[in-house]
Amino acid sequence: MGLGQFFEILEYVCFLTDTFFAKVNKDFTSQICPNCGTHTGKKELNVRIHFCPECGYEQDTDVAEARGCT
Template sequence: RGWKRGVYFAKVDPNGTSQTCPDCGAHTGKKKLSERVHHCDECGYVTDRDVAAAQVVEQRGLVAVGQTVILPVEDGCLGTPMKQEASRAILGIHYRTR
């Protein structure tokens, strides 16, 4: 229903986000839940595991909403495709589009 109010929300695939380095994209392998620090052997990037996963989700969302999005037609009025701004959409924060 958000499209009726000019709100856009994008979902991204959360699978493997804690196994991917947000800095270089390398696969860092499966971690135990008790491992709370992300450390990439490829590039040396170190951060909190949850922060790293959130950064990967953000990057995936930027890719997803960087594409042209055609909103549903309402009352037979066809709108033009529009580019979506991405930064807050990735984190699940709703925002209004034009």
């Protein structure tokens, strides 16, 4: 297969992985501080900012979920 096709497949796998981790993030990662690992508790779905009271780490959860395949 050509190189273009290879990247197409890579992109597709990347998309699937992204979708999977976005789902996982919704359930788990948003409750755990990525900086210190402290459980910050269940968040309402409309809360888009992750904030850790332990270390003060703050991050837009949209940005956290958008990262992945870069």
